[in-house]
Amino acid sequence: MFNNVKSVIIGKPLKNEALAGEKLGVLWGLPILSSDAISSVAYAGQAILAVLVPVIGVLAFTNMVYIAGAIICLLILLMLSYRQTIESYPNGGGAYIVAKDNIGIMAGVVAGAALSVDYVLTVAVSVSSGVEQITSGFAGLKPYTIPICVGVVLIITLGNLRGVRESSKLFGIPSYAFIIAILSMLVFGFAKLGSGYVPPTPTLKALADPVIIILMLRAFANGCTALTGIEAVSNSIPNFKDPATKHAKTVLLYLAIIVLVLFGGTTILSSQFHIIYNPGSALYNKAIIVQLAYQVFGNNFMYYYVIFTTFIILILAANTAYSGFPLLVSIMAKEGYAPKQFTMRGDRLSYSTGIIALSVIATLLIVIFKADVTLLLGLYAIGVFISFTLSQSGMFLKWFRGREKNWIPKAALNGFGAFVTFIVVIIIAVFKFTEGAWIVVLVIPGLVYLMLKVKKHYTSVSEQLRLTPDELRAIDLSPANYVNRVIVPVESINKASVRALRYAKTISDNIVAFNVSIDEESGRKIKEKYSLLNTDIPLIIKYSPYRRVLEPLLKFIESTEYTYKKGDMITVILPQFAVKTWWNKILHNHTRLFIERELIKHKHIVVATMPLQLKKDDLKPIKRVDI
């Protein structure tokens, strides 16, 4: 039943071959890879206002535009830098790979840790912001913010466990819908202003003498969240149609232009319309995109169109982390920096472990931070900019070492990019430290430590198992060296035990059947029934009032009664029901699993699991098992 439910929710298992996907051109590559970057328009602007408004009041409108200008310069720099990365890494140049290749393994691991944190926050921030759009439009839903967020994460998770890539073009449409929404809002908004509309000026108290530089830097740090997602294109070059690098570079250019227009436009429009955002105030805590749409369009279709497309683009942005994170972790796991199960693909060929890990951590963050976008943004961006810095530094070293034709301008561009993004890391770490950045500042080194420890462990294990060619040549595989002895624990004399005994006969001549009875009486019964069996295998009976099999068995093996020589292998045969339903899972095999887990601690005991199949509907009249 569990499997049925699972296949309805997750979908039928897919074959390996289903993995090769469709390749993308510019038309679909742009919207599919841009959702993370362009959706940040929804929170970056208001994050700037959230810092400025409570302190400098209406002055915020002017200063916000300056800060947005600085961020747009950074955007252009990053776009130019990443075009060079695309050129050099046609197979995909994520920060982990670029840093590892050019700086060293440690830089790669740091980039991997920073990116992991970043992916988790992408989910938490995007979902919280998406739901904030909805609760800003429909205030009645506000009390249910956290459950709605958790529900959205759950839906994204299930979608990804199903393997959502199949329908990827579908994911391009909302990006275009969102771009149209914001562009329309800009056009109508500026037209409204041009036609003489004067927006209401809110009365805002400005505190005297704010420490303006620190304030501006804190607002800038917040606004840098506008640049998250810009690196998505360079990670995904193999998904493009040929010529892939050319397509990727074009997409990145267009992406930068779109972010520039949308982010710049909404910033100027918000400042003209005197939009206030102050998450601490019950009056001004609505998402700025929703406030803008309301002022520009009023309460009509376009207002709701803006809300819904913004919501959807943010959900898609969260979804991009679901392809990025599991892939990143699986690459790191393949190299030994993360537990190997991250490399295993589930029934639907998705990296289930990574998907579930991402969802669990993101959900925890959402619940702990109560889906408060402004609080979550305190943690965001720092991971992104650390990976920008490492990636740009890696590219700089690559040019510097390679000294190909024209290396100087290329190195200069990436070097300058590394320098500027590093400065941004410092700004964020310092000026957002008390607002959550300290968590990330602690978590990233912690993750790096763990990753290195995991790697060390796997390395140690493979060293322990390694054989040199000389050793290999010297190995004698002939079994004459030692005896394989078999013990068949029998609970009662039934088809399961007969099947196990028969199998034992094929693998050894040195077999004992082993029974634990609660008293002499039941021991005698077993012996009597066993004697009917035409076999020379001796039956050993031990007594234990609580029918624990394990201790008597181990005691027997170590006793002089059992003529076991050091070096011999002992195979213990345990029957196991092939559990087909969750129902069977609850009712069977618990004792066996417990015994296996304990026996396996002994170096010379092999546990052979003998499958037993029950009829599928074992509650219907009985059909007997073949032996």
Add this chain to the structure above:
Amino acid sequence: MFNNVKSVIIGKPLKNEALAGEKLGVLWGLPILSSDAISSVAYAGQAILAVLVPVIGVLAFTNMVYIAGAIICLLILLMLSYRQTIESYPNGGGAYIVAKDNIGIMAGVVAGAALSVDYVLTVAVSVSSGVEQITSGFAGLKPYTIPICVGVVLIITLGNLRGVRESSKLFGIPSYAFIIAILSMLVFGFAKLGSGYVPPTPTLKALADPVIIILMLRAFANGCTALTGIEAVSNSIPNFKDPATKHAKTVLLYLAIIVLVLFGGTTILSSQFHIIYNPGSALYNKAIIVQLAYQVFGNNFMYYYVIFTTFIILILAANTAYSGFPLLVSIMAKEGYAPKQFTMRGDRLSYSTGIIALSVIATLLIVIFKADVTLLLGLYAIGVFISFTLSQSGMFLKWFRGREKNWIPKAALNGFGAFVTFIVVIIIAVFKFTEGAWIVVLVIPGLVYLMLKVKKHYTSVSEQLRLTPDELRAIDLSPANYVNRVIVPVESINKASVRALRYAKTISDNIVAFNVSIDEESGRKIKEKYSLLNTDIPLIIKYSPYRRVLEPLLKFIESTEYTYKKGDMITVILPQFAVKTWWNKILHNHTRLFIERELIKHKHIVVATMPLQLKKDDLKPIKRVDI
């Protein structure tokens, strides 16, 4: 590390022999077995008031005494009935056994289901009521009621996982301390009244014309919770010193007298002191024992002594369910009515599964009902009285069928007991239906259905596995019938795979090594290394871009390339690291477990698990593994 933490919290594993405990006389048997019954004084009286006060105001004080009188009559009847049960079932006469033996298996299962529900509610009610005493005395703790309750359940759980029976005499002391507390309160209270003290009369509105009969029956149904726990003695006869039945009967008599005095006394005293309890009112929602103690003693040592002893006796009452429930479920599991893992004893010889199940369900109830004693009492008592009825009916049938000397008065007593308790079941089911009894009315049949379904499944399985003596004699165990073939999946040529190949040699002559490579290049490398090995075992290499081993392996087995004949057994040897720490558990064996789980679905595939031991501190410089 997990094991270390576990052994600190749960204690070192115990040997089977440690189970035989000390036997009890009357002096210690009485307090140890009575905590559940006598602690109900803390909630039964106030449960009556909770029904009466909001409707009939001060009239409640008189009516409460009548109701308590009826309940005391019931108590005497039950005491006399159960003395007969003790006489007839010297090995312990729980309702499950008595009903099953004398009425039939169905009645036993119903009694088992009712008792299970009852045990869970004993925990929820007793803990909630215990914590209510504390929050009544220390009002500042009121907001933390639920966390405190959950914490208390956790402590009881850990205590029981450790196996608390060891120090059982210690558990007798609080019962005596509680009895002394309440007796002192009664003596001082009546003395105070005798010396002319006039308690304040609260102003209470009485509603006009209450439907008095229904009200009285509802109050009576609530008060019947005073009788829970009375059956504990008859379940525990084997724990008494010889002559056990005589000791048990004496203990039951004393127990009834104590409940009579404490419950009757506090009821009269509450009515004289005009104690009001109305959980809906912020003014009168303090536990009545605490209110009484305050009026009798004032704010001094005795007041706190009463509060603490009441708290502790209630916690011990909850604790009794922790010996009763796991034992009951283990008995039912042994007979196939519950999953077999309930019969397994943990490291400390306690039935861990039953203990954990009890805690989880009780905690859920506490959280759902917000630790509100009055609400939880709506569910309580019905299960107890169903088991009373079945047990008394069973005894009646026993006398009736046996017709020993003097059977008529004995049958009459148990028959009357069955009749009266059945009437009480109806009263509770009807008049408490809307207050929670409906849940129990639904849950008990649901549990019965599940238990029967589990039994049917186990019966079907053992039928499927059964062999008749004739069949046994006809079985040919000689292995000539079929071939045992071995497949050794090798990931790389290392000590693990060499060890597996060497083991394979001892169990078969028909072996293949099987490798899945991601491409030709790595396949070639494996082949080269393998060729260094001095063996005739062929190496099969298959390609899968994602290194999934399972599908290529199954495909190979089914292919014509593999000359596998129907009826042959195939043994697949998988190496497994003996994981000693939680850390290793995360990093190893996941792929192996997945492959084993899938292979075992195939009837002719045996999975042999080959243990590999890593050095304990495998992060230190490497010591190499022996092969």
